[in-house]
Amino acid sequence: MSYPLTKAMALGTAGYAVFAALRPRHLSHALEESGEAARATDRLAWTYAVRDLSTSALAFVPGMAPVAAVLRISGDVGDAAILSSTGPQSARGKLAGVPLAWGALNTAALLLDRRGR
Numbered sequence: 001m002s003y004p005l006t007k008a009m010a011l012g013t014a015g016y017a018v019f020a021a022l023r024p025r026h027l028s029h030a031l032e033e034s035g036e037a038a039r040a041t042d043r044l045a046w047t048y049a050v051r052d053l054s055t056s057a058l059a060f061v062p063g064m065a066p067v068a069a070v071l072r073i074s075g076d077v078g079d080a081a082i083l084s085s086t087g088p089q090s091a092r093g094k095l096a097g098v099p100l101a102w103g104a105l106n107t108a109a110l111l112l113d114r115r116g117r
Contacts, residue, residue, distance in 0.1 A: 001116075003065035005109035010059035010068060013102070017052035020045045031091050051075060069110040076103030 020026070024045035028038035055075065059068035076099040084096035 001113065003059070003069075003110075003113040006065045006069045006106070006113050007059050009072070009106050009109045010056040010065070013052050013072060013106075014056035017049040017056065020052070021049035024049075030094070031088060048079075066110060066114070069106055073103050073106045073110075076100065076106065 024042040025038065027045045028034075028041035031037075031041060033041055052072075052075075055068050055071045058071070059065045061068075079099035080096045080103070083099070084092045087095040
């Protein structure tokens with residue numbers, strides 16, 4: 001099975017990874033951070049870039065698209081849990097909502113692909 005929706009989501013995730021690698025400050029700007037906090041958040045953005053590029057690439061290895069999707073979904077759920085419990089109170093909704101939305105889209109893509117078998 002080709003998992004076209006799952007692979008489309010992997011491409012979208014890879015796009016974010018490239019953006020995060022090129023503009024890591026986007027995350028600290030969204031959190032209105034500066035100084036050392038912003039530099040620490042930049043490192044987090046680079047970590048996301050590496051993780052997201054590797055899981056996205058895995059989706060294009062024959063037979064591995066479902067594994068890549070499950071890794072991506074678990075990463076999104078983990079991101080939501082960690083960021084929403086440790087980020088600034090004013091941004092916690094966004095910090096939970098964005099990764100949960102990506103997780104939901106990845107879940108829907110995987111389920112629709114599997115249904116289409």
